[in-house]
Amino acid sequence: MTQLAATAKDFVEPPPSQKDTPLLRLWRTLFGSTLNSAITVMVILALVWLVPKIVNWAILDATWTGVAADCRKASGACWAFIAEKARVMVFGVYPGEELWRPTLMMLLFIGMVGVSMFKRLWRRELIWAWIALVPVLLLLMDGRILFLIPVLPVVPTNRWSGLPVTLLLSLFGLVLAFPLAILVALGRRSTMPVIRVLSVCYIELIRGVPLITVLFMASLIFPLFLPAGMTVDKLLRAQIAIILFAAAYLAEVVRAGLQGIPRGQYEAADSLGLTYWQSMRLIILPQALKMVIPPLVNTFIGFFKDTTLIIIVGLFDFLFSVRAPLADPNWLGFPTEAYVFAAAVYFCFCFIMSKYSQYLERELSPERRR
């Protein structure tokens, strides 16, 4: 072949010179221009000022064991406080002799979530496993099978507290809000005016008010709506509020996915003679939900954090049980340590979720992988 046209070779840049080592490149990105050098120097100065302070406080000058008096002598953090109060901070007021139950519950829960994260294991059996696991989790917490047949000593929900409550509220909140969200999202795109208007009202009403007002509704007004003598457990009411609230936000995410499906897909489903529900279940939703997994996970993270709000209506989640020991007269004055501990726990859960959503985004869109 003669060299009439330019070949790809002509457009390829020459290889970098031998001197362009990674170290040199790093040097250039850090000190390439005056502005960059200034930024680098300032960031380094700030880090040199800040990092030793944090390291000293958190590690070098910290007190790891002992009593409050030892902590007050030292200038650093008082991790002895956390160690001393760890049981209360994690499990709250759950009866002390039954602690193996919430512990096992959390291990099962986290283990199952961990298993579910592997895309290879996404099979029908996984759904059945979850359905089987949920009564076990509740049995461990409550002591009765489906709140009816006592097997273990019964622990009423007003003794449920701490991290187990946070995990359960988030799990049920999202698992139950999700189908509701799909229904409402489909309703919002429905051709039937009554259903569309109801869905829009529901979504806009819920999204227009803060979660805390919905929680107030659930804890103060909902009991009024029930006939005399009929009561619904307080924790369950908060759970319902979280489900209703999350569903409105998730519905908007799902709707975005539905809007992203080309019209041809709907028409193709129709031409196959599928009914509305068949075409949604088999054609539309699988594609729509796949598209919105990253924003869905972001919404999940948001609601995991928002479960903390239940302490305002007098329920005991993880944040509550972390704060409870702050009132201990022997250990006054270490709120920072407690909050750092709680923040670290919340951060771990949320960070793993957000990294996982990035992984899923890559995994589910091979066409966009680079």
Place this chain on the structure above:
Amino acid sequence: MSQIDTQRDAATYAAAGAPPRVVKSSGAWWNDQHVRSLLYQALVLLGVIGVAAWFIGNAIDNLARAKIASGFGFLDREAGFGISESLIEYSPASTYGRALVVGLLNTIKVAVIGCILTTILGTFLGILRLTTNPLLAKVMSAYIEIIRNIPLLLQLFFWYAVLLQLPVPRQAIIPIEGIVLSNRGIMVPGLVLHDVHWFVAAAFLAGIVATVIYARHVRRRQEATGERTSIVLPALGFLFGLPLVVGFLVGAPFEPTVPELKGFNFSGGIVMSPEFAALLIGLTVYTAAFVAEIVRAGIQAVGKGQWEASSALGLRRGQMLRLVVLPQALRIIIPPMTSTYLSYTKNSSLAIAIGYPDLVSVSNTTMNQTGQAVEAIAIFMSIYLGLSLLISAFMNWYNNQIALKER
């Protein structure tokens, strides 16, 4: 089903955004799509109305049994509780209605100041995020990851604890002369305000209006003649000159006030209570992390070609940013910013957890005292809904103003 009907339906469906589903009727009336759709809607409507009626019926019974008078009469009764901070005159002898207004004003105060601070801080952080400097980029992304992955309520508790752990006023921290940090709150210098200063505020508002009108005039002239006139000087004149002149004419006193240690506490200056300061700092730091991401995404979404094209036109870097890149970036930034402002306002309801007397907090005290939970919750829910609709209406209007005008 006649042909005409089918066509009309297709049009209706297309308008609703869903594809037309034209189903051939097989004769029996229960297979007709129209009949079915009407039936479904009637059933759903009946169900919703039924449940609502049942709830309301139960509520009326329960309220009657508990001997709680319903209605909004309690708003005129004496509240009998104090509110630690208020923008208007308030005492325990004031009515519940006034107490709720105090709460609402406190909510608005934190929302307005907070949204402005958040925008400034968030934009600054967003621009820092754009840097090519790997060190700064790492620091920034660490900051944003940490802030976004910790519950807001926890952050508020943290800031409140930090502010309460500050030294007593006698050993207050004074980072800059005039700014005092102590466990009684944060004090900054300010002006003593009198009623006459309302004229100055009105003049400032008039200045904003005048600036907008002048900017439109300049733009129209530019479109007609191609001449560009700078609006910076006239705008400064309208915004600051006008209030100054008005202030001088009405004889508004200019009395600066700075915090001074008197006895065991500071007096003078503008005092931010620890509750208000914790709420403001917590919400602002939290929300700014989200704003930073919005700003970064918005600026990055403007293609490189736009920079190159404006550079080819011979614009200076500042002009490129102001005339070409920012107007396009704003178009992407505005919609998510709207929801950020909305969530800022809604998140300010967490104030109740640290004892700042916002709308929810005051309503909560009110319903604990009067037992009028339904009314109190109805009031604050509709106020939040109203605020939400107001902000989103304004932002939609603004969004339309700057949206891409396609011909």
